[in-house]
Amino acid sequence: MTGNFLTGVRISDRLFDQALSTEYNLSIRVYPDGLSFLVYSPLLARYVFFEDCRLDGVNHSALFSASGGLLAEAFSRKIENEPWLNTVFRKVHILMAASAYTLVPEALYKESARERYLSFVTNLSDNTLVLSQYVHTAEAWLVFAPDSQLTDACLHYFPDARIQHRSGALAESVLPGIKRNPGANQVLVFVRSELFDILVVKEGKLRYLNSFRWKTKEDLTYYLVFVLDQLSLNPENVPLILSGDIHPDSDLFGLLSRYVRHIRYSGNNNSQVLGILDGRSDHYTYPELLNPLLCE
Numbered sequence: 001m002t003g004n005f006l007t008g009v010r011i012s013d014r015l016f017d018q019a020l021s022t023e024y025n026l027s028i029r030v031y032p033d034g035l036s037f038l039v040y041s042p043l044l045a046r047y048v049f050f051e052d053c054r055l056d057g058v059n060h061s062a063l064f065s066a067s068g069g070l071l072a073e074a075f076s077r078k079i080e081n082e083p084w085l086n087t088v089f090r091k092v093h094i095l096m097a098a099s100a101y102t103l104v105p106e107a108l109y110k111e112s113a114r115e116r117y118l119s120f121v122t123n124l125s126d127n128t129l130v131l132s133q134y135v136h137t138a139e140a141w142l143v144f145a146p147d148s149q150l151t152d153a154c155l156h157y158f159p160d161a162r163i164q165h166r167s168g169a170l171a172e173s174v175l176p177g178i179k180r181n182p183g184a185n186q187v188l189v190f191v192r193s194e195l196f197d198i199l200v201v202k203e204g205k206l207r208y209l210n211s212f213r214w215k216t217k218e219d220l221t222y223y224l225v226f227v228l229d230q231l232s233l234n235p236e237n238v239p240l241i242l243s244g245d246i247h248p249d250s251d252l253f254g255l256l257s258r259y260v261r262h263i264r265y266s267g268n269n270n271s272q273v274l275g276i277l278d279g280r281s282d283h284y285t286y287p288e289l290l291n292p293l294l295c296e
Contacts, residue, residue: 027040
């Protein structure tokens with residue numbers, strides 16, 4: 001595999017000590033276009049290290065369509081090149097994308113039936129790896145099928161890690177904030193290279209969660225408007241909350257603003273916990289990493 005990781009952002013607290021990994025919680029975001037690392041110190045009660053790096057010189061479309069072997073190789077290379085990451089941490093959470101997933105209400109969920117739940121939305125082979133996680137804010141279980149090669153690579157370095165779906169972590173991060181107005185309808189769109197999520201809250205409850213592939217700004221706008229129409233939500237009235245790789249001066253933002261009247265960006269106001277991230281204006285680019293449950 002060609003390509004190297006380029007560090008876009010790397011921030012370290014003056015009290016961060018790589019030798020004290022057993023005292024830290026490590027959260028890793030694994031996407032086909034790059035990796036993000038966030039370290040939380042329970043002792044200091046704040047984030048003490050953050051790095052976001054992207055793959056350079058690779059075809060991201062090929063990474064999305066290929067098996068996880070390519071991304072597993074990139075993940076392994078990054079960990080091997082950062083000795084402090086290849087150590088023992090207090091807790092490790094790994095967030096990854098998986099196109100096959102579904103939500104099951106808590107009252108209906110049975111652990112023994114998770115393969116059957118997922119088979120309703122995708123074709124499963126006999127050796128498909130199926131995992132689940134509880135999404136507290138949705139009172140539901142998210143059942144998903146991560147790539148087995150990528151999962152194996154992650155567990156090789158972090159055998160006690162908790163593997164989570166990025167959409168579940170995203171819901172846990174943003175739903176508490178957008179559900180504070182129980183009677184409101186709100187839509188959140190999280191944008192990443194060639195993939196985006198839509199979360200819809202109606203009358204204070206999560207009513208819709210889905211992911212779509214996209215290549216052009218017209219693709220993403222079409223899917224969004226289609227979902228709003230299917231859920232009988234008026235783009236003139238419903239607030240749209242943006243996060244991820246979408247910036248106010250982008251062509252995508254400009255197109256969305258032609259169809260949706262009320263747009264704002266997601267944020268995080270807990271400055272004490274944010275630590276090294278406090279004062280940054282780009283919290284909306286990595287909201288799922290700021291999930292407070294990853295700090296416990």
